[in-house]
Amino acid sequence: MKPTNPVFTGIQTTVFETMSRLAMAHGAINLGQGFPDVDGPEDIREIAAQALIDGPNQYPPMLGLPELRQAVADANDRFYGLKIDPQSEVLVTSGATEALSDCIMSLVSPGDEVVLIEPLYDCYLPLVERAGGVPVRVRVTPPHWHLDDDALTAAFSNKTKAVLINNPMNPTAKVFSDAELGRIADLCRQYDAYAICDEVYEHLVFDGRKHRPLMTFDGMRERTVRIGSAGKTFSLTGWKVGYITGPAALLDPIAKAHQWTTFTTPPNLQKAVAYGIAKDDSYYDGLAGDLSNKRDRMAKGLQALGFDVLPCAATYFLTCGFSGLGLGVSDVEACETLVKHAGVAAVPVSAFYGSDAPTGFIRFCFCKQDVVIDEALERLDRFLTAARAESA
Numbered sequence: 001m002k003p004t005n006p007v008f009t010g011i012q013t014t015v016f017e018t019m020s021r022l023a024m025a026h027g028a029i030n031l032g033q034g035f036p037d038v039d040g041p042e043d044i045r046e047i048a049a050q051a052l053i054d055g056p057n058q059y060p061p062m063l064g065l066p067e068l069r070q071a072v073a074d075a076n077d078r079f080y081g082l083k084i085d086p087q088s089e090v091l092v093t094s095g096a097t098e099a100l101s102d103c104i105m106s107l108v109s110p111g112d113e114v115v116l117i118e119p120l121y122d123c124y125l126p127l128v129e130r131a132g133g134v135p136v137r138v139r140v141t142p143p144h145w146h147l148d149d150d151a152l153t154a155a156f157s158n159k160t161k162a163v164l165i166n167n168p169m170n171p172t173a174k175v176f177s178d179a180e181l182g183r184i185a186d187l188c189r190q191y192d193a194y195a196i197c198d199e200v201y202e203h204l205v206f207d208g209r210k211h212r213p214l215m216t217f218d219g220m221r222e223r224t225v226r227i228g229s230a231g232k233t234f235s236l237t238g239w240k241v242g243y244i245t246g247p248a249a250l251l252d253p254i255a256k257a258h259q260w261t262t263f264t265t266p267p268n269l270q271k272a273v274a275y276g277i278a279k280d281d282s283y284y285d286g287l288a289g290d291l292s293n294k295r296d297r298m299a300k301g302l303q304a305l306g307f308d309v310l311p312c313a314a315t316y317f318l319t320c321g322f323s324g325l326g327l328g329v330s331d332v333e334a335c336e337t338l339v340k341h342a343g344v345a346a347v348p349v350s351a352f353y354g355s356d357a358p359t360g361f362i363r364f365c366f367c368k369q370d371v372v373i374d375e376a377l378e379r380l381d382r383f384l385t386a387a388r389a390e391s392a
Contacts, residue, residue: 007126007129007130008126008130011126014122015122015347015348015351015352016032016033016034016122016347019032019033019335019339019345019347020033020345022336022339022345023339023345026339026343027343028338028339028342028343028344028345029343029344029345029372029375029376029379030345030365031344031345031346031364031365031366031376032335032345032346032347032363032365033347033365034315034316034317034365034367035237035365036235036237036316036367036368037367037368037369037372038235038369039235039236040234040235040236040276041234041235041276041279041283043275044234044236044272044273044275044276045236045272047275048239048268048269048271048272049268051267051271051272052268056267057267057268058267059263059264060264060267060270061264062255062258062259062263063091063092063255064090064091064092064243064264064265064270065092065267065270065271065274067271067274068092068243068270068271068277069086069090069091069092069243070086070274071274071277072092072228072243072245072277073085073086073090073245074277074278075277075278076245079202079211080212080213080215080216081216082213082215082221082245084245085248088248088251089245089247089248089251090243090244090245090251091243091251091254091258092241092242092243092264092265092270093241093242093243093244093258093265094240094242094262094264094265095229095240095241095242096198096200096227096228096229096231096232097123097242098242098258098261098262099227099242099243099244100123100124100127100164100196100227101257101261102244102254102255102257102258103196103225103227103244103254103257104127104128104131104133104162104164104196105127105130105257105261106253106254106256107161107162107194107196107250107253108132108133109131109132109133109161110131110133111132111134111159112132112134112159112160112161112162113133113134113135113136113157113160113161114128114133114134114135114136114160114161114162114163114164115137115138115152115160115162115163115164115193116128116135116137116163117137117138117147117163117164117165117166117169118137118138118139118140118352118353118354119139119171119353120352120353121170121171121198121352122351122352124164124166125354128164133161134159136160137354138151138152138155140169140172140174141358142172142310142319142321142349142358142360143308143310143321145169145172145174147176147180147183149183153183153187156187156190156191156193158191160191160193161193162193162194162195162196163184163187163188163193163194163196164198165184165195165196165197165198165214166198166199167181167197167198167199167211167214168199168202168204168205168211168313168314168315169314169315170315170316170317171315171317171319171347171349171352172317172319173310173311173312173313173314173315173317173318173319174313174314175205175209175211175314178212181212181214181217182217184214185214185217185219185220188219188220188223188224189219189220189223192223193223194224194225194250195214195215195223195224195225196225196227197213197215197224197225197226198227199211199213199226199227199228200227200228200231200232200242201232201314201315202228202233203232203287203288204287204288204291204314204315204316205288205313205314206288206291206295206312207292207313209313209314211314213226214226215246221247222247222249223247223250224246224247225244225245225246225247225250225251225254226245227242227243227244228242228243228244228245229241229242230242230243230269230273230276230277233276233277234276235287235367239269240265241265241269241270241273291316291366291367294366294367294368294370294373295312295366297366297370297373297374298318298364298373298376298377299312299318299366301373301374301377301380302320302364302377302380305325305377305380305381305384306324306325306384307320307321307322307325308320308321308322308323310361316366316367317363317364317365318363318364318365318366319349319362319363320361320362320363321360321361322360322361322362323360325384326384326387326391329359330348330350330359331348331349331350331359331360331361331362332348332350332351332359334346334348334362335347335348335362338380338383341383342379342380342382342383342384343379344376344379344380346362346363347362347363347365348361348362348363349361349362349363
């Protein structure tokens with residue numbers, strides 16, 4: 001038999017799927033995969049349900065329903081002061097992963113270099129490689145997640161076609177500073193590079209911080225595409241509704257990639273998301289406030305158990321060191337120990353790096369009901385207490 005495409009042939013199952021399977025097999029609480037355990041706002045779901053009954057349920061416009069594109073444009077102005085043309089500068093996709101694929105497939109040609117900042121969300125690397133791009137990695141590492149300016153500068157060259165940046169960043173919970181974003185903007189302008197900005201956690205930012213898109217920096221409006229997600233903004237990850245904002249000259253080829261990938265997205269979900277995006281500030285403030293309370297609840301419990309909890313400025317995730325807890329030498333071993341013997345699933349941070357990864361940190365997801373967080377902490381407490389007693 002002739003070989004299949006080498007990018008996807010034999011690719012390992014994602015760490016999220018692996019840990020989720022282990023969680024199911026061992027009856028563990030799954031704090032590995034990043035999804036809420038409650039559905040999103042009922043009023044948004046009611047809009048979707050009624051639209052499904054009322055119809056139409058045929059193909060909506062390829063670029064997305066006009067009301068959703070208008071809502072995305074209005075939100076860009078409302079939150080960031082970006083003036084967006086909903087007719088030519090907004091595209092609706094079937095999830096943010098499809099949006100990433102569309103952007104990479106349409107903007108990157110074989111041989112183009114793409115700067116990636118690791119730890120990486122798992123789809124970035126295979127998508128760049130499938131497009132024929134050459135990944136050039138810059139890393140941030142725990143505990144401070146500092147973006148080294150010299151390393152960043154060295155990653156750019158005349159071969160650089162794009163930088164792909166996740167801000168706020170999964171899995172680090174890092175919000176890039178204005179200085180870091182400004183430096184990335186400087187390099188994009190210097191080397192005439194595009195910026196593909198995965199900003200799905202834009203509204204999940206804590207402690208009074210505000211998200212600032214790279215697109216708002218000088219000279220970046222015409223070379224940046226930014227990706228948002230209804231799944232993260234409304235805790236409706238199963239709906240798979242994403243959206244891309246960018247200049248018309250870039251949206252045109254991206255829309256062609258979308259046309260030959262999914263073509264469109266369910267119209268009832270689009271209608272409901274348009275309604276949701278227009279919610280008032282109390283919704284957005286409440287979303288961030290609720291999640292920050294969950295972050296604090298879990299962080300306090302983990303610290304009391306002896307985990308070294310790193311700062312968390314955004315997203316769903318807490319990164320923790322586990323030194324001295326007897327969970328194993330590596331983060332993979334620690335996660336296997338916890339899921340099999342404590343009944344709690346976490347994710348090894350090393351899985352988000354390509355090579356030479358730090359191995360002393362694991363990630364917990366806190367976008368869960370308080371009762372689930374408390375039960376997970378109790379399980380960890382029982383396990384660690386028993387382990388200490390056994391070793392005494």
